[in-house]
Amino acid sequence: xxxxxxxxxxxxxxxxxxxxxxxxxxxxxxxxxxxxxxxxxxxxxxxxxxxxxxxxxxxxxxxxxxxxxxxxxxxxxxxxxxxxxxxxxxxxxxxxxxxxxxxxxxxxxxxxxxxxxxxxxxxxxxxxxxxxxxxxxxxxxxxxxxxxxxxxxxxxxxxxxxxxxxxxxxxxxxxxxxxxxxxxxxxxxx
Amino acid sequence: xxxxxxxxxxxxxxxxxxxxxxxxxxxxxxxxxxxxxxxxxxxxxxxxxxxxxxxxxxxxxxxxxxxxxxxxxxxxxxxxxxxxxxxxxxxxxxxxxxxxxxxxxxxxxxxxxxxxxxxxxxxxxxxxxxxxxxxxxxxxxxxxxxxxxxxxxxxxxxxxxxxxxxxxxxxxxxxxxxxxxxxxxxxxxx
DNA sequence: ATTGTTCTAGAATTAATATTCTAATATGGC
DNA sequence: GCCATATTAGAATATTAATTCTAGAACAAT
Numbered sequence: 189x190x191x192x193x194x195x196x197x198x199x200x201x202x203x204x205x206x207x208x209x210x211x212x213x214x215x216x217x218x219x220x221x222x223x224x225x226x227x228x229x230x231x232x233x234x235x236x237x238x239x240x241x242x243x244x245x246x247x248x249x250x251x252x253x254x255x256x257x258x259x260x261x262x263x264x265x266x267x268x269x270x271x272x273x274x275x276x277x278x279x280x281x282x283x284x285x286x287x288x289x290x291x292x293x294x295x296x297x298x299x300x301x302x303x304x305x306x307x308x309x310x311x312x313x314x315x316x317x318x319x320x321x322x323x324x325x326x327x328x329x330x331x332x333x334x335x336x337x338x339x340x341x342x343x344x345x346x347x348x349x350x351x352x353x354x355x356x357x358x359x360x361x362x363x364x365x366x367x368x369x370x371x372x373x374x375x376x377x378x
Numbered sequence: 379x380x381x382x383x384x385x386x387x388x389x390x391x392x393x394x395x396x397x398x399x400x401x402x403x404x405x406x407x408x409x410x411x412x413x414x415x416x417x418x419x420x421x422x423x424x425x426x427x428x429x430x431x432x433x434x435x436x437x438x439x440x441x442x443x444x445x446x447x448x449x450x451x452x453x454x455x456x457x458x459x460x461x462x463x464x465x466x467x468x469x470x471x472x473x474x475x476x477x478x479x480x481x482x483x484x485x486x487x488x489x490x491x492x493x494x495x496x497x498x499x500x501x502x503x504x505x506x507x508x509x510x511x512x513x514x515x516x517x518x519x520x521x522x523x524x525x526x527x528x529x530x531x532x533x534x535x536x537x538x539x540x541x542x543x544x545x546x547x548x549x550x551x552x553x554x555x556x557x558x559x560x561x562x563x564x565x566x567x568x
Numbered sequence: 569a570t571t572g573t574t575c576t577a578g579a580a581t582t583a584a585t586a587t588t589c590t591a592a593t594a595t596g597g598c
Numbered sequence: 599g600c601c602a603t604a605t606t607a608g609a610a611t612a613t614t615a616a617t618t619c620t621a622g623a624a625c626a627a628t
Contacts, residue, residue, distance in 0.1 A: 573627105580618085584613100587612070590608100593605080596603100
């Protein structure tokens with residue numbers, strides 16, 4: 189029927205992360221230079237820069253939250269610790285996506301001019317993670333705020349010391365896990 | 379001998395923070411609109427946007443580090459806890475400056491095109507804080523990495539949940555202090 | 569009051585980047 | 599091989615924001 193496309197979304201998403209890591213900002217010119225995909229093709233596929241960034245964000249956030257929720261909802265005794273460690277582990281196994289999540293504000297990537305559909309997809313990804321967090325906190329009798337800090341904010345802060353260009357040292361993991369335990373108040377240490 | 383100026387640096391620095399809080403970016407147009415100071419005056423005083431941003435950063439970082447080091451070097455038993463709490467306290471007492479420090483990457487504010495003098499001032503402010511941290515860690519037998527996390531990264535992550543627009547709840551403080559204690563209690567002793 | 573100097577003002581310019589547009593180009597089914 | 603259609607290409611344009619420039623205004627010393 190028609191010509192098939194010559195590039196994958198993932199190529200573009202990776203270039204977004206790489207541009208972000210290098211310069212702290214994303215320009216379409218940089219993506220064109222990085223990937224060899226022409227500016228016309230980018231607009232054909234994504235319609236706007238905003239949409240491209242939002243899709244990149246959604247892709248990254250879904251990948252991360254899958255891991256995060258898997259740990260959180262595993263039912264294991266150490267589900268909390270595992271969820272806290274999902275962040276450094278994600279950085280190690282999926283660096284490009286981690287850079288997108290860690291090195292920019294969501295607001296830059298999910299502006300209000302994108303399609304309602306995309307806005308909803310992002311909002312619902314966030315909502316689902318929040319709900320999972322709440323359920324976890326409720327089951328264990330932890331404070332939701334404490335869980336937000338211990339499971340999300342602190343692990344993210346820890347990896348941000350190294351991203352975008354340095355590897356995340358293994359030593360971080362014990363710190364993150366201990367901080368989580370201290371915050372939710374169980375007090376035990378590894 | 380000559381005309382005196384009609385505005386203070388602090389007015390401009392505050393507008394930078396406010397523009398940052400509102401839109402996540404700083405444009406000179408926004409500062410002009412916010413303050414009523416003309417674009418010509420801004421260039422007369424600061425020479426370039428980069429220099430203005432770097433001066434804003436330096437102003438904020440000095441104000442914060444004064445508090446931080448005061449706590450860290452107090453010699454008190456709980457000097458670490460107090461240094462960790464310097465971050466949420468600074469947000470409460472000096473919100474505009476806290477927003478500058480918390481809501482943007484240093485790289486955006488201290489680019490390489492600013493004057494050597496300014497570059498050095500920023501570098502030396504950072505160095506002094508790092509040195510203070512190292513001294514503290516060495517005296518107490520804590521790991522430097524653990525201190526970086528517990529005294530800087532985690533407190534910052536905690537307040538970032540609320541900045542730029544929400545007040546920092548008092549409950550944060552206990553979390554931050556506990557996380558610090560948990561982290562230095564587990565790190566390898568130097 | 570005059571004068572030299574610094575400061576203010578904002579229009580004009582430049583620079584950087586996003587977006588649009590038209591013309592090719594490739595693909596797969598017929 | 600030809601056609602219909604989706605895709606690519608990148609030059610041209612529009613947009614946004616930074617920077618420069620020239621004129622005028624305020625101040626302080628004399």
